[in-house]
Amino acid sequence: MSAADLKLLSVLDILLEERSVTRSAERLGVSAPSVSRVLARLRQVTGDPLLVRAGRDLVPTARALELHDDVHRVVEDAAALLRPATLDLATLERRFAVRANDGFVGAFASRLLARLRAEAPMVELRFAPEGESDDDALREGRIDLDIGALREMGPEVRIQTVFRDHFVGMARADHPIFDAPITPERFCQYDQISASRRGRALGPVDKVLADLGMKRRVVLIVPFPKTALAALPDSDLIAPVPNHVRRSAEAMGARLRAFDLPLTLEPVVIGQAWHPRFDKDAGHQFLRQAVREVCARS
Template identity: 50%
Template structure:
């Protein structure tokens, strides 16, 4: 049996990931002409056009999309054949780690993680990927190495580890009227609020807690990121409920803001790191997970 040219799988993975002959050529250190010839060979081998023109760009065919995850997994398995399973020299390793998280985690722990990588894995690159719509299969498809979040519905095969537990507090500008008297649930609900939601949602765990007391708040601003919300609150009378790590991450910004305890009984939030089982025994990935766990074990004060 004649084996196919496995280099075509590498080229196919690059083409589907980049969606561009020029981009795939750059990744594989080839000329665009050479990559175009490789695409022709892939089309002949698969009996499918793989990428077709749509306007000025290229889009994958349905068969190419169906093959993408399988091709990525095959390449990862092939790479593991030639890697030592239990050992890796992190001081010489060159690898890009893709970590998906929100701006809360990045603002709080990003600098410390970069310091740890400079010391332990200087040849590696850290790429923080923001949360977005339609990213539920990112772990399964191998687009990211780690997903850091408070969510739990990743699927039964996804592995998870707790990093830390935190609570909600609230942020307001200095001189806000809420500080003129004791902060009660009634006074808390009386002021307009900001909701931070990448899906555009106005309600969260605060609302049922208020409803249980016969209260209701008004959400006047919805934004997808905490840090953009902070600057919106700095010059207004809005209140911003937020996880405590945001307060840690904004230290040193020089904003005239005050945090206060929320006058509601809310459950604490546990932040986890999640990964696909394909990376469970990968030594470099294990180093990254252990490093994150160590960093998060000491929370900023």
């Protein structure tokens, strides 16, 4: 592959991420007309429009979507080959892509970025939304880390525990649940919210309640814990959420109050997962260490 070919692929990778000539030019540090000329060359080489106008935006063609994962992997692999064996954090220019849920992002994103930029002031941190079952994102290099509750992700994926958490109950500050000791029976009296990106109403709380011969009433299901918290201030609903989500809500001044669940639940183990191609990558090692340090201080 020639240097010109690699440059074309690098620009195509950014164009397909940004879907904007202007934003791509800003990331590349060049003019928008320069990116437009490269896009024209890419269209000529591939025989496909790649990005087409849809209103004020650009949208990828079917061929572009087909190419994107492979293009990104080639660009990432080439960049890894050209990185120096010794890492100079002061001059490191790299965008780290991390997949995590909004609870983790709210609790740790700003602190993680501050930790990274304290030593590597030119790095960027991009959080991708948590997917349903897109484990290929790690293998294909579309993300650097996947952070979340530990689960099986295939034999080749590296997984490391970063912290353990537990569930707490959340409700508006003047909720009637606080008027008396919170027992399992009183906990089940109030309508509840389930936060599940898979749309599930039942989870670990319901299993423990079932063992006690009890059942709660879930009337609202939302995809993210922070979305559940947003529904609490003006209702009598309650929501069990991970404790780190509670801390991020309190830091933002939410008018909510936490309570210990009157149930014995297994701790939630949060881990970071990565592909072994990054085991010896010094920049990636720096990222993983920063995640561990920031989470350890939580």
